[in-house]
Amino acid sequence: MTGQTITIKQKYSVPEVEKKVSDTEDGGLGDAVDAGIGDSVYFTLAGTLPMNWEDYDSYKYIFHDTLSDGLKYNGDVKVYLAAKGTDGEPDLAGKTEIAKGADGYTVNPDGASAAGGGTLTVTFADLKKVGGVTAESCIIVEYSATLTEAAVIGKPGNTNTVKLEYSNNPNTDSSGDPSDGTGETPEDTVYVFTYELDGTKVDGQTPDKTLKDAQFVLYRVKGEGEPNADGENNTPTNVEYAEVTDGKLTGWTDSRGTAIGTEDAKGTGIVASDENGLFVISGLDAGTYYLEEVKAPAGYNLLKAPVKLTIDAEISEWDAEANQPPTIGRLDLITEGENGEAPTPGDKDKGTVSLEVQNNMGALLPSTGGMGTTLFYIAGAALVLAAGVLFMMKRRTDSGK
Secondary structure (H helix, E strand, O other): OOOOOOOOOOOOOOOOEEEEEEOOOOOOOEOEEEOOOOOEEEEEEEEEOOOOHHHOOOOOEEEEEEEOOOEEEOOOOEEEEEEEOOOOOEOHHHOEEOOEOOOOEEEEOOOOOOOOOOEEEEEEOOHHHOOOOOOOEEEEEEEEEEEOOOOOOOOOOEEEEEEEEEEOOOOOOOOOOHHHHEEEOOOEEEEEEOEEEEEEEEEOOOOOOEOOOOEEEEEEEOOOOOOOOOOHHHOOOOEEEEEEEOOEEEEEEOOHHHHHEOOOOEOOOOEEOOOOOEEEEEEEOOEEEEEEEEEOOOOEOOOOOOEEEEEEEEEOOOEOOOOEOOOEEEEEEEEEEOOEEEEEEOEOOOOEEEEEEEEOEOOOOOOOOOHHHHHHHHHHHHHHHHHHHHHHHHHHHHHOO
8 A cells, every 4th residue: 555644643652553444455544444245455554663662672563453254364464664754644655565584574374364253463573673663663564354244234344453562671572471571552443334235126006015036136337437238238348247145245247147147047146036025135335236127027027227226325433532433424325216316314223225126017018129029020010911901801892882
């Protein structure tokens, strides 16, 4: 990460630690972000040194970072040495990487975690062996984690907490008993929020009547802009489709065929309404999506176009005076209809937004080419021909009278 700022105001002669999070590798740092299952989030830890740094012959320095079950470490820790600027903040743009190893630091676990949760430790057995460190230095740790299917939806969010263990007795070397020679900072926590779409399929004329067996796929544009119509039968090619298992997002695929599947094999992205007309997709980031119906309930028309919907969320920052951690301050679902955008408030505590999808009964003419259109034209031509024959026969009969 470059070009970012993180504020640490050292008040005492002991180290302090602060943690920040971003939803992109080079994005802005804050106390909380939102993300979708399968997305990576990026953490920055910044620790200071004691004012009496020069009094130590050796110095133990350990970051203890605890991930909640919904966050899985990606095995990509990097550690840097940064100087403090004139404002007291670490100069992240000018940081230099510290080598891993005996004279640097060790990481546990050494590689990516197999599951979410657990503790990540970055240990300097003796920070004095790292060249260039002074009392005005900051030690910066950066790494990423993936939001998993175990993620908490809505509040209180998925937490990641750090504390710093450090030498606090210049008369105890780094081989001494940690209980006699180290102290710990207070913990600092950041939050990752994710959301759920709760859909209901209903009869367009009788909204109290729910409909089962409607099938949908959800997709989003890769990058910016709107979906194009460059694919077969005017399907978009600049999108990716959500892959969903048991109502939970598991990832994204560029393949429409993989998402929709075939008559013999269900696609990885198919979400179907149940006996009560309900369908769920949980683990979504805030943003804009398109819900496309690929199979209508028996006797009903297929939706003419995908439903464009936006999960719009606002996350508060830490309220220091009230000691209030970041939380979901606002959550809306915005859909587009004949009268423009229509926001519907969601449930901030549960992290859910609700969508009602209506279907109407009856038969529609096929909107694209193919056998259905051809048969329609043949039938129409036959009716016209039959009417002409009947007309000519009637004229002959009338003239013979």
